[in-house]
Amino acid sequence: MPAGPDAGTAPPRAPARRARAAALLRRAGRRTNAGLLLLLVGSLATGGLAFATAGPVSARAAAVAHGVVGLGLVVLAPWKVVVARRAPRLTATSLTLAGLVVVCLVAGVVEVLAGPDLTAPLTPIQVHVGAAVGIVVLLVVHVTRHWRPRLVRRTDAGRRQLLRTATFGAAAAGAYVVVEGVATATGVARERTATGSHPIAASAIPATIWLLDRVPGPSDRAQRVLVDGVGVDAAELDARGTPVRARLDCTTGWYADATWTGVALADLLPAAAVAQARSVVVTSVTGYRRRFNVQALAELHLCTRVEGERLSPGTGAPVRLVAPGHRGFWWVKWVASVELSPLPAAAQSPFPLQ
Ligand code: HEM
Ligand code: HEM
Ligand SMILES: Nc1nc2c(c(=O)[nH]1)N[C@H]1C(S)=C(S)[C@@H](COP(=O)(O)O)O[C@H]1N2
Numbered sequence: 001m002p003a004g005p006d007a008g009t010a011p012p013r014a015p016a017r018r019a020r021a022a023a024l025l026r027r028a029g030r031r032t033n034a035g036l037l038l039l040l041v042g043s044l045a046t047g048g049l050a051f052a053t054a055g056p057v058s059a060r061a062a063a064v065a066h067g068v069v070g071l072g073l074v075v076l077a078p079w080k081v082v083v084a085r086r087a088p089r090l091t092a093t094s095l096t097l098a099g100l101v102v103v104c105l106v107a108g109v110v111e112v113l114a115g116p117d118l119t120a121p122l123t124p125i126q127v128h129v130g131a132a133v134g135i136v137v138l139l140v141v142h143v144t145r146h147w148r149p150r151l152v153r154r155t156d157a158g159r160r161q162l163l164r165t166a167t168f169g170a171a172a173a174g175a176y177v178v179v180e181g182v183a184t185a186t187g188v189a190r191e192r193t194a195t196g197s198h199p200i201a202a203s204a205i206p207a208t209i210w211l212l213d214r215v216p217g218p219s220d221r222a223q224r225v226l227v228d229g230v231g232v233d234a235a236e237l238d239a240r241g242t243p244v245r246a247r248l249d250c251t252t253g254w255y256a257d258a259t260w261t262g263v264a265l266a267d268l269l270p271a272a273a274v275a276q277a278r279s280v281v282v283t284s285v286t287g288y289r290r291r292f293n294v295q296a297l298a299e300l301h302l303c304t305r306v307e308g309e310r311l312s313p314g315t316g317a318p319v320r321l322v323a324p325g326h327r328g329f330w331w332v333k334w335v336a337s338v339e340l341s342p343l344p345a346a347a348q349s350p351f352p353l354q
């Protein structure tokens, strides 16, 4: 056994504790890696769920599960360090992977405790999800390179092992409680939504692009929207609009309560055609689109104003969708068309690709 760096320097007062800790860490190995794999896959799944859900209960559940599973990585870190130090050599890929995990974790906790700074080029969540995408790529490389047969064994479900897993789970939950405790103590927690977003004023709503879309030029912004094939002028929508109170909750970590002015899709589409359809597709002049269940037609509004003012180019002028109860990426800007469809609402990618 090679001596650790601390060999011989331990204070004589706590040798028993040190010996116990060393014995615990010596168990690092196959189960550490299996646990990491589980936690990473769990983090990605619950993170995706946190973006996909909007209901107060489901969103909270996804955020809590995500926090506990994500912080579980911190609890496992000492064991993984032992595994890495035993390896014959360290690779750049794996060390980069470790770096990205640290960036991802720090950005996640910064998001919870501080939220986005809209004057910064990126929000903590953007850094967080960006790091997660890098993690996926490098993890595939790392796991393929180091794959050993029988990563999980039947004995892992033994009584002793389950007890250790439970202790580990309690530690991860404890880490989550600590972070949430700090958020509560500083008063941040009071203002956050179930999805975790932080409040901003309606007047401060930033022009937000989901991924790769762009703000269309003036001549590209449609002054009329094709609703089930019939042209409706933006001016007509503006004249017919009534106030709609709604919360715009962006996945970059902010939300704003505002009063929009618009017309419900239910009032624009012929009832007979609606009765035959299962979904409705709202498409931007840029091609960005979302498909909704026809059941949502009463809540979905084509809007021309926010807080009484005409929309700005960046926030969807002349006509954008306001979709209360749906995360921001559903609020299609620069609407060009609204089409009824016989396909189910699920017939689309869960997140826009543009
Ligand atoms: C948070 C994610 C992870 C990080 C940061 C990480 C990092 C590392 C590092 C730095 C090493 C030392 C060898 C090298 O540099 O390639 C290593 C070894 C190893 N990793 Fe990972 N790892 C992670 C997840 C996993 C997972 C999920 C598996 C599961 C299959 C795994 C399996 C292994 C194995 C078997 C070794 C030992 C290689 C040997 O001793 O030759 N790792 N890991
Ligand atoms: C390896 C992947 C990931 C890890 C390890 C991870 C870990 C974490 C951690 C530790 C937090 C802080 C939780 C808390 O203290 O409450 C967090 C927050 C968050 N993460 Fe992740 N995450 C990962 C991937 C993702 C992905 C892919 C998404 C979205 C698509 C995501 C979305 C979020 C959101 C929205 C928050 C804020 C939740 C809140 O405010 O309560 N994460 N993440
Ligand atoms: N056409 C189009 N609509 C879009 C987007 C986009 O990139 N393209 N971004 C969405 C996202 S992610 C959000 S949060 C809201 C933001 O609206 P805002 O720009 O008024 O803040 O618009 C949504 N509508």
Ligand SMILES: [Mo]
Residues within 6 Å of the ligand: 208, 210, 249, 250, 251, 252, 328, 329
């Ligand atoms: Mo967003």
